Amino acid sequence: MRLDKYLKVSRLVKRRTVANELCDAGHVEVNGRVARASYDVRIGDEIAVRVGSNLTVVRVADVNEYATKAGAQDLYEVLRVEKV
DSSP states (O other): OBHHHHHHHTTSSSOHHHHHHHHHTTOEEETTEEOOTTOBOOTTOEEEEEETTEEEEEEEOOOOSOOOTTGGGGGEEEEEEEEO
């Protein structure tokens, strides 16, 4: 699944267009490298998302095309949340 879609489905980012813009601006890293929106997300990847002064680091636990609001949290494991 594409990175921008994963961020939206997992509800780490509210809209896919916002996720795409964050990737284009270099605010999303996967496994320590800046990633493009077209990156293919795999189980075990570590994703760091910087939105404003907040940094959220998660590990991908599952990749699913659809998720309910309650099921979205099962797609990842939160490793760190920081105010930068």
